[in-house]
Amino acid sequence: MESERDEASNRHSKRSKHTKRAQLPSNSASNRHPKGRKRTKRAQFPSNSIQDSNLTIPALPPELITEILSKLPVKSLLKFRSVSKSWLAIISSPEFIKTHLSLSANKNKEETHHMLILGLSGPKWKFKDCPLSSLFCDSVVNEVFDLVYPIKNASKDISIVGSCNGLILLAHYSEYSLLWNPTIRKCKKLPDFRPRLKINNYAVYGFGYDEFHDDYKVIGIFNNYGGSDYVEVKMYSLKSDSWTSVDYCGEILNASGSSQKMKLTGSGLFVNGKLHWDTITSGPVVRTGKNIISFDLANEKWEKLEKPLVGENELCVGMMGSDLSVFCGYEETYLGAWVMKEYGVKESWVKMFTIEYPKGQYLYPPFFMSSKREILVVFGSTFMIYSSKDHSVRYTYVTNSGDCSLMEIYIESLVCPFSTEGRENATKEREKLRSKQSE
Amino acid sequence: MASSTTGEKKILTLKGGDNEEFILEESLVLQSELLKNMVKEERVSSIPLPSIKSKTLVKIIEYLKKHAELTPSNKEEFKNFEKEFVNVVLEELLDITVAVNYLKINGLLEFCCQAVADRIKDKSVEAVRKIFRIESDFTPEEESEFRKETPEAFEGDLDDTTN
Numbered sequence: 132m133e134s135e136r137d138e139a140s141n142r143h144s145k146r147s148k149h150t151k152r153a154q155l156p157s158n159s160a161s162n163r164h165p166k167g168r169k170r171t172k173r174a175q176f177p178s179n180s181i182q183d184s185n186l187t188i189p190a191l192p193p194e195l196i197t198e199i200l201s202k203l204p205v206k207s208l209l210k211f212r213s214v215s216k217s218w219l220a221i222i223s224s225p226e227f228i229k230t231h232l233s234l235s236a237n238k239n240k241e242e243t244h245h246m247l248i249l250g251l252s253g254p255k256w257k258f259k260d261c262p263l264s265s266l267f268c269d270s271v272v273n274e275v276f277d278l279v280y281p282i283k284n285a286s287k288d289i290s291i292v293g294s295c296n297g298l299i300l301l302a303h304y305s306e307y308s309l310l311w312n313p314t315i316r317k318c319k320k321l322p323d324f325r326p327r328l329k330i331n332n333y334a335v336y337g338f339g340y341d342e343f344h345d346d347y348k349v350i351g352i353f354n355n356y357g358g359s360d361y362v363e364v365k366m367y368s369l370k371s372d373s374w375t376s377v378d379y380c381g382e383i384l385n386a387s388g389s390s391q392k393m394k395l396t397g398s399g400l401f402v403n404g405k406l407h408w409d410t411i412t413s414g415p416v417v418r419t420g421k422n423i424i425s426f427d428l429a430n431e432k433w434e435k436l437e438k439p440l441v442g443e444n445e446l447c448v449g450m451m452g453s454d455l456s457v458f459c460g461y462e463e464t465y466l467g468a469w470v471m472k473e474y475g476v477k478e479s480w481v482k483m484f485t486i487e488y489p490k491g492q493y494l495y496p497p498f499f500m501s502s503k504r505e506i507l508v509v510f511g512s513t514f515m516i517y518s519s520k521d522h523s524v525r526y527t528y529v530t531n532s533g534d535c536s537l538m539e540i541y542i543e544s545l546v547c548p549f550s551t552e553g554r555e556n557a558t559k560e561r562e563k564l565r566s567k568q569s570e
Numbered sequence: 571m572a573s574s575t576t577g578e579k580k581i582l583t584l585k586g587g588d589n590e591e592f593i594l595e596e597s598l599v600l601q602s603e604l605l606k607n608m609v610k611e612e613r614v615s616s617i618p619l620p621s622i623k624s625k626t627l628v629k630i631i632e633y634l635k636k637h638a639e640l641t642p643s644n645k646e647e648f649k650n651f652e653k654e655f656v657n658v659v660l661e662e663l664l665d666i667t668v669a670v671n672y673l674k675i676n677g678l679l680e681f682c683c684q685a686v687a688d689r690i691k692d693k694s695v696e697a698v699r700k701i702f703r704i705e706s707d708f709t710p711e712e713e714s715e716f717r718k719e720t721p722e723a724f725e726g727d728l729d730d731t732t733n
Contacts, residue, residue, distance in 0.1 A: 190703070191664070191667075191668060191702060192668075192671065194671075195667065195668065195671045195683075196702070198671075198679070198683045199667075199683045199686045199687050199690075200687075201683075202683055202684045202686075202687035203687045203690075203691050204691060207687075207690070207691040207692070209720055210694075210695060210720050211695065211698060212716070213695050213706075213708065213713070213716035213717075213720070214695055214698050214699055214702075214704055214706070215699070215704045215705070215706055215707055215708070216707045216708065218704070
């Protein structure tokens with residue numbers, strides 16, 4: 132018996148790679164086979180070997196089950212919800228979801244739970260994702276998975292605003308926005324808020340987590356394109372599932388006394404409990420401003436941060452890891468980046484690197500710094516990894532990422548986009564499904 | 571298993587489920603929160619652990635010894651030992667994990683739980699039920715709903731419950 136088991140464990144280790152591949156989606160053909168394999172396995176291990184040990188193995192206490200489950204990846208947890216009612220209860224409890232999230236974020240150092248999501252344009256829009264770690268490890272990334280497009284009409288483009296704790300905020304201009312957790316395949320359309328500016332407006336969003344109120348919040352800033360200076364700011368809370376009005380930062384934004392009116396631009400970047408927007412002049416000549424404007428999701432206060440002073444260069448705001456950063460393209464062939472090491476301290480802006488990049492390429496701001504202090508930089512369809520240790524550069528090829536036009540990094544989590552009271556809603560969803568089936 | 575006299579060091583006897591006795595230095599068992607409290611509260615020289623198989627106890631004592639010898643210079647060696655330590659059939663790993671949880675050896679518990687998680691993550695729902703001896707308490711309707719939602723969960727390739 133003993134030797135048989137050893138043999139089996141050897142076989143397992145050899146097969147483990149193969150197993151992973153067999154778990155890929157849309158593999159229905161290979162899914163049909165395992166039953167046959169199962170039978171052969173059973174023949175090798177008589178079923179009474181399990182019954183025998185029934186007497187000796189003590190039952191696992193619930194806290195131990197929880198401990199083991201908290202160490203599983205989300206995909207396994209989704210699967211194991213159906214083991215039993217008690218497992219379902221553990222996996223959908225808000226406390227468990229939080230513990231699991233913080234454990235995954237701690238493993239952050241190895242990027243094991245981070246995914247890179249790509250938005251691909253075309254007649255039909257597509258989202259794909261791939262494990263972030265593979266970009267750093269392999270020279271060719273083949274494990275790029277198709278995600279189910281979160282809205283029915285894939286000819287409508289939706290842009291990625293930002294991600295936080297596994298939730299991604301998507302928006303279709305000022306028309307509507309969605310909260311999406313691609314890992315658990317749940318998407319929620321946010322309610323309409325009847326803006327006073329119905330048409331002709333230009334929307335800027337931001338998305339983050341308010342730790343103080345344990346709530347996910349979306350900020351929408353709606354500017355009028357022409358004429359009026361009127362700006363409407365709305366804040367959505369996932370807990371209350373509703374929008375409220377928030378004051379605009381007009382005074383802080385235009386405090387410098389310059390005759391040029393400024394406005395917020397780009398997607399809000401979530402750092403240190405606050406959302407951050409870059410500033411630009413509101414035309415006719417568009418220039419990037421010298422300040423970053425932040426909004427505190429807990430106390431709803433606007434503030435101003437100064438970018439570092441670097442000659443005449445216009446600096447754009449980005450993120451590097453969990454730090455705020457700015458970057459500029461010197462003559463569009465060199466990229467320079469600075470990081471604010473200590474949040475809110477102007478003196479802590481530190482130059483991170485200058486790297487050469489292919490001419491005439493558009494630059495994506497989501498830089499990512501790995502545990503080995505390697506930085507991911509994306510130009511067009513080129514994925515470049517810059518090592519801050521020895522200043523070397525290498526390239527990673529991502530299969531089928533050709534016409535990628537959107538990019539964001541997210542962490543795999545169980546966080547539900549419906550409400551923080553996950554369990555309650557899960558049951559509701561279930562009931563809905565059931566009633567649909569009976570119809 | 572009997573050991574000779576160990577000078578002035580305090581000696582403690584652990585009694586496994588099958589009455590096998592393990593004599594070891596008291597300092598070693600202090601890594602277990604449970605045994606530490608037992609030893610502190612009253613002067614005991616023998617602790618019965620009827621719920622832990624001798625085979626499991628042998629493994630755990632092996633770990634305690636290795637862990638006590640851990641220094642910055644043999645860190646790599648210890649890591650390899652840890653890896654080998656959990657490289658046992660799943661049933662045995664679960665026995666160890668349950669015992670470690672009972673004995674409250676915190677560092678090892680974390681490691682064992684991760685090892686169990688790594689071993690079950692690609693398994694099917696059926697296989698996991700078998701491993702943890704869980705009977706499904708869902709109705710057939712609920713079950714079919716799950717099958718629709720996550721068909722891959724029920725068609726796991728790795729249905730071997732022993733590994």
